[in-house]
Amino acid sequence: MRRVLATAGHVDHGKSTLVRALTGRDPDRLAEERDRGLTIELGFVWTGLPGGADVAFVDVPGHQRFIGTMLAGLGPSPAVVFVVAADQGWQEQSSEHLAAVQALGIRDGLLVITRADLADEGRRAEVAREATTRLAGAGLDLPATVVSATTGEGMEQLREALEALVVRMPEPDAEAPVRLWSDRSFVIKGAGTVVTGTLGAGTVRIGDRLLLLEHGRSREVVVRGLHSEDEARAAIAPVSRAAVNLRRAEGVGRSVVLLTPGAFELAASVDVALAPVGTGLLGDEPTGTDPGAVAHPPERATLHVGTTGTGVHVRPLGDGWARLSAAEELAWRVGDRAILRDPGSRRIWSVRVVDVDPLPLRRRGAPRRRAEALAAGDSSGSASGLAALRLRSRSADTEMRLRRLDLPVPAGAATIGPWRVDPTASAHWRDRLVDAVTAHHRDHPVSAGLSMADAARALGLPEHLRDPRDGGSLGDEADPPAVGLVRHLAPAAGLAITDGRVHDPSAVGLADAEGAVASLETKLRGSPFVAPERGELADLGLGAAELAAAERLGRVLRLPDDVVLLPDGPARAMRVLAGLDQPFTLSEARQALGTTRRVAVPLLEHLDSRGWTRRVDGRLREVVR
Numbered sequence: 001m002r003r004v005l006a007t008a009g010h011v012d013h014g015k016s017t018l019v020r021a022l023t024g025r026d027p028d029r030l031a032e033e034r035d036r037g038l039t040i041e042l043g044f045v046w047t048g049l050p051g052g053a054d055v056a057f058v059d060v061p062g063h064q065r066f067i068g069t070m071l072a073g074l075g076p077s078p079a080v081v082f083v084v085a086a087d088q089g090w091q092e093q094s095s096e097h098l099a100a101v102q103a104l105g106i107r108d109g110l111l112v113i114t115r116a117d118l119a120d121e122g123r124r125a126e127v128a129r130e131a132t133t134r135l136a137g138a139g140l141d142l143p144a145t146v147v148s149a150t151t152g153e154g155m156e157q158l159r160e161a162l163e164a165l166v167v168r169m170p171e172p173d174a175e176a177p178v179r180l181w182s183d184r185s186f187v188i189k190g191a192g193t194v195v196t197g198t199l200g201a202g203t204v205r206i207g208d209r210l211l212l213l214e215h216g217r218s219r220e221v222v223v224r225g226l227h228s229e230d231e232a233r234a235a236i237a238p239v240s241r242a243a244v245n246l247r248r249a250e251g252v253g254r255s256v257v258l259l260t261p262g263a264f265e266l267a268a269s270v271d272v273a274l275a276p277v278g279t280g281l282l283g284d285e286p287t288g289t290d291p292g293a294v295a296h297p298p299e300r301a302t303l304h305v306g307t308t309g310t311g312v313h314v315r316p317l318g319d320g321w322a323r324l325s326a327a328e329e330l331a332w333r334v335g336d337r338a339i340l341r342d343p344g345s346r347r348i349w350s351v352r353v354v355d356v357d358p359l360p361l362r363r364r365g366a367p368r369r370r371a372e373a374l375a376a377g378d379s380s381g382s383a384s385g386l387a388a389l390r391l392r393s394r395s396a397d398t399e400m401r402l403r404r405l406d407l408p409v410p411a412g413a414a415t416i417g418p419w420r421v422d423p424t425a426s427a428h429w430r431d432r433l434v435d436a437v438t439a440h441h442r443d444h445p446v447s448a449g450l451s452m453a454d455a456a457r458a459l460g461l462p463e464h465l466r467d468p469r470d471g472g473s474l475g476d477e478a479d480p481p482a483v484g485l486v487r488h489l490a491p492a493a494g495l496a497i498t499d500g501r502v503h504d505p506s507a508v509g510l511a512d513a514e515g516a517v518a519s520l521e522t523k524l525r526g527s528p529f530v531a532p533e534r535g536e537l538a539d540l541g542l543g544a545a546e547l548a549a550a551e552r553l554g555r556v557l558r559l560p561d562d563v564v565l566l567p568d569g570p571a572r573a574m575r576v577l578a579g580l581d582q583p584f585t586l587s588e589a590r591q592a593l594g595t596t597r598r599v600a601v602p603l604l605e606h607l608d609s610r611g612w613t614r615r616v617d618g619r620l621r622e623v624v625r
Contacts, residue, residue, distance in 0.1 A: 003166045004198045004239045005109065006058040008101055009083035010091035014114035014149060018083060019057045021149035022158070023047035044196070044241055046229045049159055053166040056229065056241045057081070058183075058198065077198060078239060079169060080109035082142065084131045086119035095134075096346055099277040102138040103350035105337040108169060109142050110161050111135060117148040138277075172238035177263030178202035178210065179331060180242060181306030185254040192224065193249040195256060197307065199242045202260065205235040212249055213266065214256040216328025221258070222247040255308045257331050264331040265404045267357035271374060274322045274340065275350045297322070297349050298342050305330060305338035305351075314340070315361075318371025323358065324351070332356045333406040334386050354378055355390055356405055359464060384408055395425035396465055416488040429459045430493045433486065437495055437502055446549035449496075449503025456482035459489075498552075516540040517550045524566045529573065529595035529603070531563045559602040573603060574612055574623070583620035 007015040020026055025045035046056035058077055080101050084094060101109075113128050128144050135142055145161050147154035179202070182195040204210075208223045225245035226233045236242045244258065274297070296316060303312045303324060310330070315323040324340070338351040354374050361367055377389025387407040391397060396419045402409060413420040436458035440450045450458070461482050490497050496505045519540060520532065532540075537547070547564060550556045557565045576592050577584065584592075590600040604621065607613040613621050 001052070001166060002054045002056070002237075002240045003079070003169055004056045004058060004077055004200075004241060005079050005081050005162075005165075006077035007081050007083060008097040010085070010088070010093040010097070013083050013085035013088065013091070013094075015081075015083045016059050017149045018081075018112060018114055018147070019045050019059050021152075021155060022162075023057065046241065049163045049166065051163045053163060054229070055162055055166060058241075077106065078108070078172075078200060079165060080106050082109060082111050082131075082135065082140075083114050084111070084127060085115045086113050086124045086127050086146065087115050089123075089127045090130050090134060092346075094131075096348075098134060098138050098140075099348055100339060101140070103277045103337070103339045103348055105350075105352075107140060108165065109140070110158075110165055111142040111144040112158065113144060113146040115148065115150075116146050116153055117151050173201045174203050174237045176201035176238075177260035178204055178208075178258060179260075179264060179306075180204065180244070180258040181308065182252075182254060182256045182258065183307045185252055185256065188245070191245055193246050193252055194243055195246065195249070195252065195254075195258070196241065196243045197258075199236055199238050199240050201238050203235055203237045204242060204244060204258075209261065211259040211261045212246070212252065212256055213259060213329070213331055214252055216268070216326075216330075218266065219248065220261070221249045257306060257308070259331050262400075263404060264333060265356045265401065266329040267332055268327070268329045269323060269325045269357060270332060270353050271317070271321070271323050271355040271358045271370070272338075273352040273354055273374070273378065274320055277348060277350045297340055297347075298344070302341045302343050303338055303351070304341060305336065309341075312340070315367070317367045317374070321354075321371040321374050323361070323367075323370075333404070334383070334390075335406065354386060355393070359393060359462075384410060391420065391422045392424075394422075394464065395462055396421040417484060426489075429461075429485065430489050432459050433489050433495065433502070434493050437504055441504060444545070446545050447501075447503075448499065448548065448552060449501035452483050452486055452497070452500050452502065455486045455490075455502045459485065461485070516542050516546065517555055520564070521555065521566065524564075524569075527594070528566060528569055529593045529599055531565055531595075531599045534562050537562070537564065559606055561598060561602055563599050563602050565599075565603070570603070570607060570610065570612070573607065577607075577613065578623050583616045583622040585619055586621075589621070 007019065009015055016026075023045040024047070044056065044058060046054065048054055082098070082101070084090060111128075111131055113124060113131065116124055119127070124146050128146065132142075132144060143161055143164070145154055145158045147158050149155070178199070180195075180197045180199050182197045184196040186194055188194055204223060204226060206223050206226055209220055210223065211218050212221045223244055224247045226236050227243040227245075228236050228240050246252075297314050299314055301312055301314050302309050303326065308330065310326050310328060312324040312326045315325070317323060332353055334353055334356060336353040338353070340349040340351050342348070354377070358370075361370060373389060373393060377385050377392075379385065383406070387402060388410040390402075390405075390407065391410050391413060396416070398418050399409060399420055400418065402420065409420050412423050414423060414426040415421075416426070433455060436455060437450050440447060459482060465482070486502060487497065490502055494504070495502050497503075520537075520542065523532065524530075537543075542550075547556065547558055551558050554567055557567045557569055559565065573593060577589060580588060580592055586597070586600060586604065589604060590597060593600060593603075595603075604613065608615065608621075612624055614624055615621055
């Protein structure tokens with residue numbers, strides 16, 4: 001069993017000394033850190049516990065100047081070892097670190113009162129009480145131990161408390177997608193690029209192809225080698241410190257993220273639940289501070305997610321809700337926790353992601369309505385509520401994207417190809433399609449129906465569904481998205497699609513042209529091969545639309561050059577032609593049929609196309625026996 005814990009607490013309270021005493025390893029790698037006694041970079045050390053568990057520590061800097069590095073260490077950690085020195089007691093960075101722990105949703109760990117050799121019993125008890133009270137005020141009920149790393153006092157009790165912490169921590173999901181936030185990157189001669197990080201879920205194996213995301217740009221990399229706690233491994237399971245040797249990863253920086261391809265949504269904008277957890281949380285805010293300034297972050301702030309810190313634009317939506325927009329895409333899932341920090345002050349805000357890549361807010365009052373929708377969708381506190389919120393706001397989404405966001409398919413969602421559609425939106429589009437087809441039949445009684453393109457436009461789809469980022473479509477992949485939607489909606493609406501046109505099967509007929517077509521049929525029954533001239537058809541009131549309708553109904557056969565015959569005309573012609581001496585000429589066929597060249601030429605070509613007759617040479621044909 002492996003677990004990873006992060007340290008937290010004020011500078012000079014003995015975090016590094018404590019983990020050095022626990023593990024026998026120095027977390028301060030840099031000579032400057034050892035010379036100054038000040039942690040600057042994240043340190044990583046590990047040890048085995050008496051019960052067999054394996055624990056690694058991410059030692060974070062406590063100094064205010066390195067808050068970004070501290071947040072990078074805390075971000076991926078599931079539990080914290082919160083350190084308060086017995087001789088100094090609670091300090092300002094203690095509050096800042098506690099606010100970060102709370103903002104990230106970390107709810108388990110240990111309170112360790114260090115430097116016990118520098119304080120008497122009364123002082124130790126006083127510091128422990130104050131620290132416990134402050135932690136409880138932030139929602140953390142942590143067991144406390146009092147230790148001296150110098151004398152060894154309390155160290156065995158601390159190891160027992162660590163063992164109990166490891167046992168009660170939830171079992172990580174080794175089958176989950178990988179999202180490894182890197183906190184260090186370096187190059188080993190002959191091996192290539194290595195990135196390190198805390199693997200909280202999923203399993204990384206040698207040979208895996210992962211997506212490396214850096215500054216909003218992604219590329220595929222291959223896992224060349226793996227180390228954990230200085231041992232080479234074929235695979236690393238959670239929760240573990242991992243060093244990943246990558247192929248195709250030249251020139252990467254320290255704050256990158258390795259992802260299972262297709263398992264997370266990449267987006268630059270998120271809608272979030274926002275709550276202030278700055279230093280005012282526990283009564284430390286300076287007197288005279290404007291409460292509104294604490295509740296609402298500035299327009300420009302720094303977002304810390306995983307080990308990444310990036311500038312974002314903050315757009316307030318309503319009390320407790322905001323839209324954060326970065327200059328680059330990050331890897332998200334709904335429910336992710338992050339920290340928003342005002343670079344100009346010590347204030348921070350807890351961030352919980354409620355929707356990813358939300359639609360633009362263009363109309364007056366849209367931010368307020370969006371906040372109300374977010375609050376309603378989030379009220380159940382369940383993933384299904386957030387999935388329903390997303391589907392209502394977007395009308396439709398692909399099941400693949402819902403999976404990437406770790407959201408279920410909402411109950412009642414309609415299935416249209418790879419898409420899941422909000423029931424209200426589906427009914428609305430279906431009604432619009434019926435109205436459009438009905439209006440078309442009313443205005444064009446003999447039309448074959450509405451073209452697919454016109455039907456798609458009639459739906460009035462939102463812009464994001466007319467050109468979805470996924471590259472799929474609302475229906476068959478060969479169709480443009482809206483056309484694919486029409487193809488799936490039509491049957492549910494009682495409509496048919498024939499030759500690319502949407503129509504009401506009961507409405508397609510000849511209407512006022514019925515009498516003219518009947519007259520034409522009577523004429524052709526008497527003289528099957530004497531096709532009316534264009535003028536005669538016009539006199540009957542039969543234009544292109546009427547003749548097309550009659551042909552669809554199987555009442556006539558149309559040949560090139562406006563030659564109109566009865567549907568059985570070709571069969572009748574074959575009976576006549578079969579009686580001629582074979583082969584025969586065009587002139588002989590024309591005379592036998594009692595027709596003109598205008599009719600005979602397209603009729604014979606039609607027979608050729610059906611394989612009933614064939615050319616012998618440039619002037620002769622024969623019936624195919």
